[in-house]
Structures are given as structure tokens and as C-alpha cells.
Amino acid sequence: MVSRANLTKMRHRVAAFTLAALALFPAAVLLPILEVQRLGHYHQSSILGGIFDLFAHGSYFVGGIILLFSIVLPLTKLIALLELTWLCSLDEKHRARTYRWMEIAGKWSMMDVMLLALLVMLVKLSGLVEFHFGPAVFAFSLCVAFSLIATLSFDPHAIWESA
Amino acid sequence: MNIESEANEKYVAQPAIPSAVVVPVHADRSSKWWWITAFSALASVALFFYSRQTIGEPIVIEFLDGYGIKPEDRLKHHGIDVGQVEKVELSAELEKVLVHVRLQRNASTLAREGTQFWIVRPTFSIDSVGGLETILGAKYLAVAPGPSSGPKASRFVGLESPPVASAKDGSLEILLDSGTRGGLSNGAPILYRGYKIGNVLQVGLATDARSVRARCAIEPEYRDLVRTNTKFWNRSGWRLNIGLTGIKLDADSMAQVVSGGIEMATPDTPEPAVNMGHRFVLYEEVKPEWTQWQPSIGHGELWNSLENRLPQPQRMALRWQERSYGFRVNRQLTGWCLPLDDGSILCLKEQLVAPDSALGGSVSIEIAGLSWVPTSIQWIADSGSAPQDPRIIRFRPANQLPDDVALWSSKYVAAAPSTPCSVVLVSDDPNSSVALDSGRFAPDGVIWSIDSSIVLSSDLLGVPVIRAESNEVIGLLVPNSKASMVVLLK
Structure with a gap:
């Protein structure tokens, strides 16, 4: 039996972490995440800037996939979580639907995978090019961690308990 | 019936479903996790602020021809990166190339009126063959900073070729x-x-x-x-x-x-x-x-400032032989001496007197193509030099120096003032003369020690030291890798 008090507590905790992740999200996406120096060329790119570069070079498919999985879906998941725990502006039927969406979005949001990819790149390329992480990496890691904590602490019972 | 009603009563008395328990919720309205949110918001703002700080100013430079410059090419000053091309685009009228450059933060003073930019590309012109590194490597933008007092600017018109070096002051x-x-x-x-x-x-x-x-x-x-x-x-x-x-x-x-x-x-x-x-x-x-x-x-700037009178010191060498591990070794000490118009020559004592280890008869002195043995040289007992242990010797060589050797008027040889003054060190090349401010000296009896921060070539041994105000020779220089000094005439 889940007590109402515990549910409210859980809601607040999830909302706190979700909001924290959302607050870090713009910094993670907009600020330069990689600084690469190779043969006198210096390149600095953010996640969003990288996606735009891909679009500019005509790689709409790859760009679209990264945009979807690393920006749109994580954002959807976070906003859905926030709605379920904090805003509660929808009625019960819609909330159930929102929960299902959130589950799907959560499965396909690949921010943590991207973080891993960055780490692998650091290890693999460190001998070939001069390679630094930009300020966004700090925001990005925290964002991933907080959104994981928020998802794990979320208890679906809250959906059927009115706030 | 009775039993039944009893049972019924019992059933009513013991309800299976417990009634709701009222739990105070107000205590949990605020979760202890909210500080995480506050921290994240602050961190996010701080990161944006930080990267704004590290990113320098954007400027736009107009060129008539881009010469293949492209994003990520560098802006260099004195061969060092000071910025990066972010974007290259055509102007709206398709007449010009607009190069967007992001200056590095420490180079933001370049964004001033009067700063000139040009694209470095291989050239075979003017005084030299230049920009060869750009044949293989990336092209880059070069910059000549404008006056530091100029007002801020963010839009510039680039030069088509490197600026012609403007005439130096005094040209x-x-x-x-x-x-x-x-x-x-x-x-x-x-x-x-x-x-x-x-x-x-x-x-x-x-x-x-x-x-x-x-x-x-x-x-x-x-x-x-x-x-x-x-x-x-x-x-x-x-x-x-x-x-x-x-x-x-x-x-x-x-x-x-x-x-x-x-x-x-x-x-x-x-x-x-x-x-x-x-x-x-x-x-x-x-x-x-x-x-x-x-x-x-x-010619030369010094020539003008010294009213067309410059001493022309002569090279002087003292040669001798020494025994080292049983072998005869040739040694020499080279420096400068100053021939005077009365037929005498001014030099340091160490330039004239070989060390005690010199083998007898092996010592010779050479000036201006002539060579003498020390005994043929007549020392002038000059009241000017310190009598008991003279550091500067005035001597008369056995035969005269060649006619083409410039002589310095002995009127302009004088005792040094009691306090240090600004001086000029003159070797044979007027343009390589060294001017020293009076503050560089520490007076110490018949010598002035020179500030150890000034390193003078050991080749300047015996170079005349001229008082800047009066053009008089007041001493000779003894350079030393640690601390040089001027030996004064007394």
C-alpha cells in the first residue's frame, strides 16, 4: 500500500530532478561540447550546432536521427515527467496516455548513449588529434544523471492519485 | 434468527474496510531535493556566462576577393593565432566577400578603428618571396593593429595586399x-x-x-x-x-x-x-x-645627435703564448682602443699587459695592421690616470698609425663627473651603439658598475664611453657576462 504522503514526496523529488535536468538542457545542447584541434584547424561544436552542420551538408537522415534521439525525445520525456508529477493539468485518462508516451520516449532517448560515445571518442582519438571537452559536457553529464534519477524514482501510482 | 441477527450485528460492528486515515501532508509540501534544481539552474546560467566570457568579439571584414579563405581558417598576428574565421559569405549585392571572424578574448583590442586585415597567400613581390607556408597549408588572415586609442569597431575593410610599410618616423x-x-x-x-x-x-x-x-x-x-x-x-x-x-x-x-x-x-x-x-x-x-x-x-642617428663627431675606435689584439700541460698555446685578447690626435692611444691595462703566465718574448700588440712588442711601447705617465694602479693606459706606439686611421681629439677626453650620467657606447658601427641611462650605473670609486640586467657582448672590451651631454670620452667599457662596468678616466 502506497501512502499518499509518500506519493507526494516522490512527486516532489521527481519534479525537482526533472526541473534540474531541464535547467541544464539548454547549456548541454547549445554550448560547445567538443573542441578539436587538428593540423592547425580548430573546431568547436555544440550538439545543436553539429546537427545543423549535418543538415547543411545534406545528411538529413543522420541529422534527423540525432535531433530526434538526443534532443526531441529526451525533452519529451522530461516534459511528460514534469506534467505527471508537478503540473497535473490533464485529466486521468490523458495522464495515462502521457505516461505511456513517456515510457516510449524514455526508451528511445539516447542522451546517455551519446555521453558514452563521447567518452569512447576521447579515448580513441586522444592520440590523433588534440581533443578537449567544452563547458557543455559538465551540463550534459549532470542532465543525463538527473533525468535518470527522475525516471527511476517515478512511481506510476502517482498517475491515479490526484495531487 | 437470533443467531443470524447476532451475526449480522457482529458484521456491522466489524467493518472489513478500514476508514481512511488522515495524514498531515503540509510537512511534505517542500521536498529536500529542490536544492538540486536551484543548483542546476545556477550552474546552467554560470556555464552560459562562462562560455560568453571565453568567446571573444565577432568582427566582419569585407574583401573584394576571398582567395579561398574558409571557415576555421585562422587570424594570425606575429604568427600567433588571435582569432578564427567563423563564416564566409557574399554581401547582398554579390560584390564583396564578408568574412566573419571571432577574435580570441585576449585579442579583443584588435577590434579598433585603424586595424588592417589582409589575406596571406603566396606572393613573389616587393622585398621578398612571402607567404610560402600558405601554398601547402591553410590560408590565413593577418592583422596589423591600429592605434590603441582608436574607438571600437566591428566592421572592417580588408586590404587586397599586405600594407606597404609606412615610412618610419624621421624618414x-x-x-x-x-x-x-x-x-x-x-x-x-x-x-x-x-x-x-x-x-x-x-x-x-x-x-x-x-x-x-x-x-x-x-x-x-x-x-x-x-x-x-x-x-x-x-x-x-x-x-x-x-x-x-x-x-x-x-x-x-x-x-x-x-x-x-x-x-x-x-x-x-x-x-x-x-x-x-x-x-x-x-x-x-x-x-x-x-x-x-x-x-x-x-651617417646614422647618433651621428646627428653627437654633432657629427663620433670616435672611431680601432680593433686591438694582445697576443701571447702560455704553457699548458707542457705545450705552448697561443692566446689572445681582442678589444678596442681609441687613437688620439696627439699620437697616443687609450686602452685598458689588461689589453696591453699580458698575464704573468705569458712566456717571455712571446707577447705582441697589434693595432690597425701594425704589430709591436710591449717593450717598444712608451707609457705616458699621465696625471689623468690613477697613479698607483691605473686601469686605463695611455701609451705611445713605437711608430705612427697609418694615415687613414681616424683620430679623436684629445680635447674631448675628460674626467668623469662624480655622479653617473647618460652615456653612449660606440664601437666602429655607429648604428650598433648602445645608449645607457644614468640610472643604470652604480658608482664605485674609479668604476661605474652597470645594471646586471644589461648584457653587453664581450666583444665590446675597451669601447669608449661617451658622455651624452658633452660628447667627451669619460671611460672605457669592461663587459662581463655577469656585470659589466665602465672604468673611468681620472
Whole structure:
């Protein structure tokens, strides 16, 4: 039996972490995440800037996939979580639907995978090019961690308990 | 029935579903996790602020031709990166190339009015072959900073070629008129005996279109070489002589071949020096006698400041032999000495007296192509030098120095003032003279120690030290890798 008090507590905790992740999200996406120096060329790119570069070079498919999985879906998941725990502006039927969406979005949001990819790149390329992480990496890691904590602490019972 | 009702009553009395328990919720309205949110929001703002700080100013430079410059190319100053091209685009009218550059933060002072930008690309021109690194490597933008007092600017018009070095302060600007352009171009060198003393600033038609006029700048230290009767002639490129003895190709330097050059000569009897804006005729051909002229003209900035009087110290060598591990070894000490007009020579004692380890009869002294043994030299017991342990010796050599050795008037040899003064150290090249401020000295009896931060070449041993105010020789220099000093005349 889940007590109402515990549910409210859980809601607040999830909302706190979700909001924290959302607050870090713009910094993670907009600020330069990689600084690469190779043969006198210096390149600095953010996640969003990288996606735009891909679009500019005509790689709409790859760009679209990264945009979807690393920006749109994580954002959807976070906003859905926030709605379920904090805003509660929808009625019960819609909330159930929102929960299902959130589950799907959560499965396909690949921010943590991207973080891993960055780490692998650091290890693999460190001998070939001069390679630094930009300020966004700090925001990005925290964002991933907080959104994981928020998802794990979320208890679906809250959906059927009115706030 | 009774039992039944009893049971029924029991059932009512013991409800299976417990009634709701009221739990106070107000205590949990605020979760202890909210500080995470506050921290994240702050961190996010701080990160944005931080990267704004590390990113420098954006500027836009207009070029007529982009020469293949592209994003990520660098902006360099003195060979060091100070910015990066972010974007290259055409202007709205398709006439210009707009290069967006992000300056590095520490280079934001470059974003001022008067700063000049140009694209470095391989060139074969002016004085040199330049920009070769851009043949293989990336092209880059170069910058010449404007005056530091200029107002801020973010839009610039780029130069099509590197800026022609503007005339140095104190340069002599003269005008040369000639009938045709004759291969001259901006930046062409002006040569005196094949040595570059200035360059052409600008070549253009004279205002009445009757001649081609080249505006030239002579560097400050050589302005005295240009006299009213100086002749200039065009010496562009090469001369090819094909004769019975073979083919003779005559070209001075690659730069001259490309941009042309002007040669000048001043007659043996030079007339007064010219002033700014003097007009000369630029001849097409050189007359043979011009190349024979060999006037002796003092030049250099110091020459002017010292009222055309400069000592000309002579090289002096003290040679001797020593025994080292049973072998005879030749040793020598070279330095400078100052011949005076009364036939004596001023030098340091250590330049004249070999150390005790020298083998007898092996010591010789050489000045201006002459050589003496020490015994033939007559020391002048001069009241000027300290009697008991003189550091400076005035001596009379056994025979006279050659006539062409310049002599220094003994009127301008004087005792040093009691407190240090500003001095000039003069070796044979006036342009490499060293000026030292009075604050650089620490007086210590008959010597002034020189500030250890000033490193003087050991080659300057015995160089005359001249008092800047009065042009008098007041001592000789003893350089040392740790602390040099001036030995004073007393």
C-alpha cells in the first residue's frame, strides 16, 4: 500500500530532478561540447550546432536521427515527467496516455548513449588529434544523471492519485 | 434468527474496510531535493556566462576577393593565432566577400578603428618571396593593429595586399621624376652601393601627367647620404651582356627583378643634405663615373645627435703564448682602443699587459695592421690616470698609425663627473651603439658598475664611453657576462 504522503514526496523529488535536468538542457545542447584541434584547424561544436552542420551538408537522415534521439525525445520525456508529477493539468485518462508516451520516449532517448560515445571518442582519438571537452559536457553529464534519477524514482501510482 | 441477527450485528460492528486515515501532508509540501534544481539552474546560467566570457568579439571584414579563405581558417598576428574565421559569405549585392571572424578574448583590442586585415597567400613581390607556408597549408588572415586609442569597431575593410610599410618616423621623403615607369612598383628598394637604404612608397603619374613620380622614403639613419647633387637611376631587374667573352647576367636580388629598384650615388664632394620633399630626376641609365664616386659621409642617428663627431675606435689584439700541460698555446685578447690626435692611444691595462703566465718574448700588440712588442711601447705617465694602479693606459706606439686611421681629439677626453650620467657606447658601427641611462650605473670609486640586467657582448672590451651631454670620452667599457662596468678616466 502506497501512502499518499509518500506519493507526494516522490512527486516532489521527481519534479525537482526533472526541473534540474531541464535547467541544464539548454547549456548541454547549445554550448560547445567538443573542441578539436587538428593540423592547425580548430573546431568547436555544440550538439545543436553539429546537427545543423549535418543538415547543411545534406545528411538529413543522420541529422534527423540525432535531433530526434538526443534532443526531441529526451525533452519529451522530461516534459511528460514534469506534467505527471508537478503540473497535473490533464485529466486521468490523458495522464495515462502521457505516461505511456513517456515510457516510449524514455526508451528511445539516447542522451546517455551519446555521453558514452563521447567518452569512447576521447579515448580513441586522444592520440590523433588534440581533443578537449567544452563547458557543455559538465551540463550534459549532470542532465543525463538527473533525468535518470527522475525516471527511476517515478512511481506510476502517482498517475491515479490526484495531487 | 437470533443467531443470524447476532451475526449480522457482529458484521456491522466489524467493518472489513478500514476508514481512511488522515495524514498531515503540509510537512511534505517542500521536498529536500529542490536544492538540486536551484543548483542546476545556477550552474546552467554560470556555464552560459562562462562560455560568453571565453568567446571573444565577432568582427566582419569585407574583401573584394576571398582567395579561398574558409571557415576555421585562422587570424594570425606575429604568427600567433588571435582569432578564427567563423563564416564566409557574399554581401547582398554579390560584390564583396564578408568574412566573419571571432577574435580570441585576449585579442579583443584588435577590434579598433585603424586595424588592417589582409589575406596571406603566396606572393613573389616587393622585398621578398612571402607567404610560402600558405601554398601547402591553410590560408590565413593577418592583422596589423591600429592605434590603441582608436574607438571600437566591428566592421572592417580588408586590404587586397599586405600594407606597404609606412615610412618610419624621421624618414626622409623625396620625389623622383622619370619619363617612364620603367618597371618600378610600390615597395621597390632604393640602394646605395647595393645596400638598401629606403624604398618606394608610391608610384604614380605626376599631377600634370608629364612624368612618372615615385614618392620614396629614405630610412632615418641614411638620410645624410642624400645630397642635392645626388644622382638616382633606375635599375630594374637584370642586365644581360652578350659579348665575345660570353654572356654576363647581372641581377642584384630576386626582389629587384620582380619589383624594380632605384640605385643612387653621391659625388665625392657632397653638397648640403636635402629636406623633405626634394625633387630629383630619376635617370634611365647610369653614367659610368657615378659608380666611381666614393664620398665619405658620416651617417646614422647618433651621428646627428653627437654633432657629427663620433670616435672611431680601432680593433686591438694582445697576443701571447702560455704553457699548458707542457705545450705552448697561443692566446689572445681582442678589444678596442681609441687613437688620439696627439699620437697616443687609450686602452685598458689588461689589453696591453699580458698575464704573468705569458712566456717571455712571446707577447705582441697589434693595432690597425701594425704589430709591436710591449717593450717598444712608451707609457705616458699621465696625471689623468690613477697613479698607483691605473686601469686605463695611455701609451705611445713605437711608430705612427697609418694615415687613414681616424683620430679623436684629445680635447674631448675628460674626467668623469662624480655622479653617473647618460652615456653612449660606440664601437666602429655607429648604428650598433648602445645608449645607457644614468640610472643604470652604480658608482664605485674609479668604476661605474652597470645594471646586471644589461648584457653587453664581450666583444665590446675597451669601447669608449661617451658622455651624452658633452660628447667627451669619460671611460672605457669592461663587459662581463655577469656585470659589466665602465672604468673611468681620472
